[in-house]
Amino acid sequence: MIPIRDTIPSRNYPVVNNALILVNIFFFIFQLIQGEALGQFVYTYGLVPAKFSSPFISFHFSMGEKLFSFVSYMFLHGGFFHLIANMWSLYIFGDNVEDHFGPVRYLGFYLLSGIGSGLFHLFLNVHSNIPTIGASGAIAGVMGAYFILYPGSKILTLIPIIIIPWFVEIPAFFFLGLWLLMQFINAAGSSALNSGIAWWAHIGGFLLGMFLLNFSPRIPGSGFTEKIRSVTTKKTTPRLQIIHPTGVGEDPHLYGTIVISPHEAVSGTAKLVNIPWGFYKRLYRIIIPPGINNGKTLRLKGMGRSISGKETGDLMLRILIS
Numbered sequence: 001m002i003p004i005r006d007t008i009p010s011r012n013y014p015v016v017n018n019a020l021i022l023v024n025i026f027f028f029i030f031q032l033i034q035g036e037a038l039g040q041f042v043y044t045y046g047l048v049p050a051k052f053s054s055p056f057i058s059f060h061f062s063m064g065e066k067l068f069s070f071v072s073y074m075f076l077h078g079g080f081f082h083l084i085a086n087m088w089s090l091y092i093f094g095d096n097v098e099d100h101f102g103p104v105r106y107l108g109f110y111l112l113s114g115i116g117s118g119l120f121h122l123f124l125n126v127h128s129n130i131p132t133i134g135a136s137g138a139i140a141g142v143m144g145a146y147f148i149l150y151p152g153s154k155i156l157t158l159i160p161i162i163i164i165p166w167f168v169e170i171p172a173f174f175f176l177g178l179w180l181l182m183q184f185i186n187a188a189g190s191s192a193l194n195s196g197i198a199w200w201a202h203i204g205g206f207l208l209g210m211f212l213l214n215f216s217p218r219i220p221g222s223g224f225t226e227k228i229r230s231v232t233t234k235k236t237t238p239r240l241q242i243i244h245p246t247g248v249g250e251d252p253h254l255y256g257t258i259v260i261s262p263h264e265a266v267s268g269t270a271k272l273v274n275i276p277w278g279f280y281k282r283l284y285r286i287i288i289p290p291g292i293n294n295g296k297t298l299r300l301k302g303m304g305r306s307i308s309g310k311e312t313g314d315l316m317l318r319i320l321i322s
């Protein structure tokens with residue numbers, strides 16, 4: 001299953017989430033220019049449990065270097081596809097979680113999830129001499145928070161069936177619950193010493209993300225988040241919206257709702273709306289005039305139902321300003 005996007009748009013621009021993606025890409029490029037020194041670079045800045053358990057190995061690293069590896073390991077990746085998979089998951093789930101926490105708390109949450117994931121891996125593989133790298137543990141924490149915050153969200157998912165791509169919307173609680181179950185199955189059937197994948201770190205990060213989410217309300221706010229949100233709040237709703245219209249009896253008209261922002265209500269806007277009806281999915285460009293009021297209905301001629309003996313109905317779109 002390959003997640004494509006979720007169905008909940010973020011209310012604010014995810015400045016920290018986007019910055020984390022860029023930082024990960026930067027350090028991946030920095031890895032690539034290490035050349036023959038890449039192995040030593042990964043061993044130094046990756047998370048190696050033996051640095052803490054083996055006196056012979058520990059001797060070569062200062063305490064600062066060993067502790068720093070709990071942060072540095074989550075910004076390194078084992079290859080291009082490893083990076084893309086992690087960053088894509090962060091892109092899909094991170095914006096909404098940042099919406100909930102605010103930029104500053106989200107950054108702290110992300111780093112704590114990654115550090116906690118690393119500790120979980122260390123305790124379960126205390127003698128391992130294999131470097132663990134990747135943002136997977138921190139992103140698992142983000143997914144754990146998303147699991148609690150938005151269980152009713154839908155994840156548009158690509159399921160390849162032989163050579164035929166099948167797109168389906170899967171409830172977030174099912175998608176993420178299945179992902180967590182797969183981590184348990186893989187962890188029980190393999191060892192990080194053999195597979196090279198820290199399955200238990202993924203599980204630890206996911207569970208820690210759920211815990212930190214429930215613990216976060218106890219942390220007093222500083223008011224800084226509100227100041228940042230005054231700048232990062234999105235002034236527009238998604239340009240493409242899916243509208244599920246309803247029809248009543250023999251009434252040829254269809255009825256639906258389109259969501260716009262207060263800024264768009266004042267200035268006017270254009271939207272692309274996807275209207276599934278039966279086996280058809282119709283795409284229209286809708287012009288919303290400036291100065292429109294909440295609850296106003298736009299009448300779109302000829303976009304309703306075609307019922308035998310009656311003229312084709314219209315689509316009645318109610319404006320919801322949110």
